Amino acid sequence: ATSAPRIPPTRLALHHFDVNYSLQLKDLWPSVRIGLLCEQKYGALINNFSSVDHVIQELELLNATDFVSEAPQKALQSQGGAAAEEAGRGESRAQEGSEEGRTAMQAEVTQAETSRPLCASIRSNIKCYTFPRGDITRFHPARPDTLGLLNYYLMDAASLLPVLALDVQPGDFVLDLCAAPGGKTLALLQTGVCGHLAANDISISRTKRLYQILHSYVPKEIRDIVSVTSHDGRDWEHWEGGAFHKVLVDVPCTTDRHSVMEQDNNIFHKRRTKERQMLPMLQLQLLMAGILATKPGGKVVYSTCSLSSLQNEYVIERVVEIAETQFNIRIHVEDLSHFRTLFQDAFSFFSDCRLGELVLPHLTANFGPTYFCKLQR
Secondary structure, X not given: OOOOOOOOHHHHHHHHHHHHHHHHHHHHHHHHHHHHHOOOOOEEEEOOOOOOHHHHHHHXXXXXXXXXXXXXXXXXXXXXXXXXXXXXXXXXXXXXXXHHHHHHHHHHXXXXXXXXXXXXXXXXXXXXXXXXXXXXXXXXXXXEOOOOOEOEEEEOHHHHHHHHHHOOOOOOEEEEOOOOOOHHHHHHHHOOOOOEEXXXXXXXXXXXXXXXXXXXXXXXXHHOOEEEEOOOXXXXXXXXXXXXXXXXXXXXXXXHHHHHHOOOOOOOOHHHHHHHHOHHHHHHHHHHHHHHOEEEEEEEEEEEOOOOOOOOHHHHHHHHHHHHHHHOOOOEEOOOHHHXXXXXXXXXXOOOOOOOEEEEOOHHHOOOOEEEEEEEO
16 A cells, blocks of 8 residues: 655645634734745844954945844834924924914824834844845855854844843843854843843753854954753753843744745654644743743843744743743733834734734845743742
């Protein structure tokens, strides 16, 4: 008897997503699906430890811009324009003797004042250059400077958003609980303000890749503030519980883009079915470990590269419940909606996220998927 043909894991993944994401994303799913199946867009994370001036000039000549520094400026401009327009309307009503007009003007001033801090809330030394929407130019491979340090790191620009959300402050002790292959660890170091950075990953082979990135991009005196470990992140409390001001928990997930594009190491392979089904439990355990690793008052950012609400919002809701009932820890979920305002030109956001923010792949800005949510212990 002939055996049934083996279905490739990429096709299994796409079928699974068609069934589930068409319900979750509704009318948005067809365009997100096309984005997932097309070439991913990258950003160039500038290496502040190398000689970068000529690199930045080259990138700007290619029409690439730093989406991090550009975002607050654009948001202020659009805000200022909207406020001026509304104030103008209010003034004309006020001139007609309308008390309503003056009230509208005062309300606009108040709104402008309260929304400015949101625009100023992304203050970071991180620089990441991207090409404009619809521009599919590729970046050249990174080159070493005179000291042998590479000048930029190519990564999905949306995966920097969790690092920006963490908002590392001078002297913070920071834990990157699932650090390999190392892009977010490198971005955390680019802030230039970490007091200490613990980079952990359970996989020893992936940790080797992390070491390679650190040696290719970071000078020795900066590497000295980094400790690299290969512990099971779920047990972190046994190693250094309650020691960190900021914790990044970038969990293993269905890596949706990889799952529909690559056969190798695909979590939709038949032999990995049980592993895939257990992902939300693993994610929950890792996030709880991240919370326990944080000092009281500290912040945790949870992130995935999946569209799945089971791996995103549901994990957040469950961890808030478990933290309170089992550990007597009250968790506050922070509002990150200002990220949508700030970065709407660079990324396509899902507007119906119950908790946290989700970047959707889109042909004109084919970054993501990236989900991120910020918690305070």
